[in-house]
Amino acid sequence: MPEPTLILGTRGSALALRQATLIRSFLEARGVSVQVEIIRTTGDHIQDVPLAKIGAKGLFTKELDQALLEGRIDLAVHSLKDLPTEMPEGLVVAAVPERAPPWDVFVAHPDFAGRLEDLPTGAVVATSSLRRQAQLRAWRSDLQVVPVRGNVDTRLRKLEAEGWHGLILAEAGLQRLGLLERVRQRIAPEILLPAVGQGALGVVCAEANRRVRALLQALHHAPTAAAVRAERALLHALQGGCQVPVAALAAVEADGTLVLRGRVVSLDGRQLVEGVQRGAMAEPEAVGEALAETLLQQGARAILEEIRGQHP
Numbered sequence: 001m002p003e004p005t006l007i008l009g010t011r012g013s014a015l016a017l018r019q020a021t022l023i024r025s026f027l028e029a030r031g032v033s034v035q036v037e038i039i040r041t042t043g044d045h046i047q048d049v050p051l052a053k054i055g056a057k058g059l060f061t062k063e064l065d066q067a068l069l070e071g072r073i074d075l076a077v078h079s080l081k082d083l084p085t086e087m088p089e090g091l092v093v094a095a096v097p098e099r100a101p102p103w104d105v106f107v108a109h110p111d112f113a114g115r116l117e118d119l120p121t122g123a124v125v126a127t128s129s130l131r132r133q134a135q136l137r138a139w140r141s142d143l144q145v146v147p148v149r150g151n152v153d154t155r156l157r158k159l160e161a162e163g164w165h166g167l168i169l170a171e172a173g174l175q176r177l178g179l180l181e182r183v184r185q186r187i188a189p190e191i192l193l194p195a196v197g198q199g200a201l202g203v204v205c206a207e208a209n210r211r212v213r214a215l216l217q218a219l220h221h222a223p224t225a226a227a228v229r230a231e232r233a234l235l236h237a238l239q240g241g242c243q244v245p246v247a248a249l250a251a252v253e254a255d256g257t258l259v260l261r262g263r264v265v266s267l268d269g270r271q272l273v274e275g276v277q278r279g280a281m282a283e284p285e286a287v288g289e290a291l292a293e294t295l296l297q298q299g300a301r302a303i304l305e306e307i308r309g310q311h312p
Contacts, residue, residue: 003032005034005035006032006033006035007072007073007074007075008020008027008076009036009037009064009067009072009075009076009077010037010038010064010076011064012039012040013151014177015151015152015173016077017036019176020036022176022201023075023077023203023219030215037072041062041064060078061076061084061204064076065088065091068204068206074206074212075094075205075212075216076205077202078201078204080093080197080200080202080228081197081198081200083197083202086236087204090206090208091204091205091206091207092213093202093203093204094205094209094216095203095216095217095220096200096201096202096221096224096225096228097203097219097221098221098223098224099172099200099221099227100171100176101186101199102172102194102198102199102249103170103171103186103189103198103199104132104169104186104187105174105184105186105187106167106168106183106185107168107174107182108166108184109160109164109165110160112165115185116166116184116191119165119166120165121142123166124143124144124145124162124164125146125165126145126148126158126164126166126168127145127148128147130244131247132145132192133267134245134266134268135265136191136192136269137270138272139192141269146164152169152173152179155167156179166184168192170195170198171183193262193263195247195248196228196234196247197228197232202228222281226258227252229284229288230258230260230279230288231288234246234260234288234292235248236288237289237293238300245267245307247263247264247265248261248263252281256281257278258278258280259278260287261274261275262276262291262295264303265303266303267307273300273303274295
């Protein structure tokens with residue numbers, strides 16, 4: 001008797017569907033029948049408010065989580081940076097595939113021929129995240145940094161319609177959508193350190209779903225998983241989320257050492273605390289928690305308390 005078809009839940013944007021297709025193709029190559037079901041999330045419904053002002057956890061995941069818990073879908077695919085650091089009881093991140101490039105990139109208006117460093121005084125740059133806004137202000141306080149919402153295609157259209165000089169997007173999303181020709185440059189981490197989990201995917205299922213967990217084992221990439229676990233532990237220890245400008249990036253070196261770099265920036269960019277922590281790949285949470293404690297002691301606590309007062 002053939003195994004039943006797996007129902008894979010996803011958001012409905014072009015990027016989300018592309019990410020779901022990657023997982024579907026992996027499973028179908030192993031003889032598994034997969035049906036994709038689109039589920040709209042709170043974050044999809046609210047498109048005219050900056051993420052930081054909405055303030056809820058699980059903006060892009062809660063409805064998919066509920067579908068998993070109710071058994072309406074068997075697995076869900078997320079951009080890992082959208083996953084809250086605390087998973088709902090009964091759910092588990094069953095696989096983290098190898099990470100795509102984690103970097104932020106500069107997409108310029110067609111009429112602007114330069115790079116990020118060439119922007120004139122007072123240039124307007126759009127981005128969706130407080131993390132990018134704060135770091136850009138820390139790098140160049142003269143820039144006008146404006147918020148933008150919507151999927152990738154929407155943001156690209158707004159770039160030309162609004163006449164902004166440029167737009168900051170994640171390289172991984174443009175790569176998956178086949179839009180890398182729009183990239184003017186990859187932004188150095190000294191200017192923009194990425195978001196926690198950026199470039200990585202998380203495949204979530206019910207903790208008790210042994211079939212899905214077993215099927216996904218071959219897709220799981222241990223070094224990527226260790227890196228994002230360290231990043232997420234840092235974010236969790238700092239009690240961060242989309243309302244807090246926390247940036248982090250971890251990688252596993254050839255000798256198995258896990259290296260985590262983290263940064264906390266005030267909203268106006270005037271205060272910046274950053275650091276690096278090394279540790280064992282087998283203990284990513286310890287690495288993240290240790291760096292969080294270092295950053296808090298160096299001034300991040302005051303920065304975060306001030307931000308939470310502005311974004312309760």
